[in-house]
Amino acid sequence: SGSAALAQAWHGQARTRVFALLGTTFGAGLALGPLLAGVLLEALGWRSVFAAGGVLALLACTLAARVLPESRGQAAxxxxxxxxxxxxxxxxxxxALLWLGEFGLYAARVRWALLATVLLAASFVLIERRQPAPLLDLSLFAQRAFVGVQLLPxxxxxxxxxxxxxLPLQLLGVHGQxxxxxxVQMLALSAPMLVLPLLAARWAVRLGSTRLCVAGLLLCALGLYLLSRQAAHPLPxxxxxLLVLIGxxxxxxxxxxDGLSVSVVPVQRAGMAAGIFGTVRVAGEGIALAAVTAxxxxxxxxxxxxASAPALGKAAVYLATGALHSAxxxxxxxxxxxxQRASGEALAQLLHVLSALTAGSSLLLHVLLRRSPAVAVLRTDS
Structure with a gap:
């Protein structure tokens, strides 16, 4: 809802700057949130971590109610x-993904869970196609540019x-750092988020949003590949x-x-587009983490x-989550x-896979967003 409200209130170059600042805010949360949580944990206990989130939410709610203009879609x-x-x-x-890591693909429970996922997904599509006011407007996925933007998160x-x-689980729990x-290593990974999103909005005026996004993902893929070559023996x-390069x-x-997500559709569809984009981002994080852990x-x-298959599966899950002493x-x-050697070699292979996925995503993004009228208009307005 926040990004939909911003899309309604800002236009042209101002909208580009606003959404770049929104991205910087997300990056600041990723970079500074764990550090702040650690300080609160040590000083005031674990409850203060949740209390801080409540205080920030209350401040945001109070400020938004006073300064954000109201916007409404059609009642449904x-x-x-x-x-x-x-x-x-x-x-x-x-x-299914969590079970996959512990029991393997051929376990009955994993197959039943995957089958249930497919059936539920099919039922969701059928429900949405018949709804006069669907939760997610699947017709937007007929637009190449819209699909390309969903690929970014x-x-x-x-x-x-x-x-x-x-990485922290592996470095702390398995390698004993x-x-x-x-x-320090995680700060190196997240520190670029404090500066570069705002600069990217300026550079996009000359280079174009698509070109900059593709170049960024290729840099990330290169960093992941180079990191994979050092993963077996991690040295700060x-x-x-390499973590700075990935970040x-x-x-x-x-x-x-975030700006692209609402700019590839008409402004009256910004709320639906922002909702789909937010869903893909948040759901993608959970699914990606479960898949990568598995x-x-x-x-x-x-x-x-x-060792016996059950013991081997449990030990592998323990090591994947950094619990060396339990494995x-x-x-x-x-x-x-x-x-440690087994975990390091597995982490290296995992980083190879993530590098390939990121590089493939960048190429697919180039195909989906190139010559997109919506992206061209965004660049001109910026």
Missing amino acids: QLDVSGMLAFSLTLSMLTL VATCFGYVVLLVV SVATVG AQWIP TGTALPWGLM LLATLIGQRLPG QPLLPGSTSLQL
């Missing part, structure tokens, strides 16, 4: 059946967001420049994609010494060094 009945079908689809898919999830969770050392001195590549489309657990399991009792005779 809430699509409750669509909400239920969509939520159940996402829940079942996430459950998916690509940044796999190339960047999942690293914010996976200190909290301060891991914090080698990792920090820099991600920050370039980060400041543009894949990492599978890759680790292929490198672990022989070791399940694998008698295995040393910490062996488990």
Whole structure:
């Protein structure tokens, strides 16, 4: 709703700057949020982390009620059946991915969960096509540019967001690095978000939004590939420049994609477009994290010494989530060094996969957004 309200209130160059600032705000949250939470945790306890979120939400609500102009779409009945079908689809898919990492693809529960996901997704599509006021207007996906914009949050999830969770768990829990050392590396990954989204809005005037987004994703893919070559033996001195490169590549489309999400459709459809984009972004983060964790657990399991299948699956999941000391009792005779090596090699292969996904997304984005009249208009207005 926030981005839809901004789309109604700002136009042309001002809208580009506003959405770039919105992207910078998201980046600041990613960069500074964990540090702030850590300070609150140490000083006031875990409850203060949630209390701080409540205070910030209250301030935002008060400020928005005073300064944001109201805008309304056409009144319609809430699509409750669509909400239920969509939520159940996402829940079942996430459950299938979590089970996949522990029990493998051939487990009965995984297959049933995947089948349920497909059936629920099909029912959601049928419900939405018959609804006079659907939860998600699927007709928007007939536009190439709109599909291309939805690809941006998916690509940044796999190339960047999942690293914010996976890497600290591996560095802290498996490789035994200190909290301060891991914090510096994560700050290197997220620091470009504080500056580059605003600069990207200026550079897009000359270079074009599509070209800048594609270039950013390619930089991110390059950083992921280079990081994969160092993953088996993580050293902060080698990792920090590569993490800066990944963060820099991600920050370039980060400041543009929110504006693009509402600019590739008529302004009266901005609310629906913003809702779909927000859904893809948030749902994509959860699904991407579950998928990447499952894949990492599978890759680790292929490198672990022989053990019973249940023990092997649980040990792989423990290692994927950084619980080295919980995994070791399940694998008698295995040393910490062996488990670290298995996790490091699996992480390297995972980064290869993420690099390929990000590079592929950049090429597909180029195909979908090139010669798009909406993007061309955005560039001219900017």
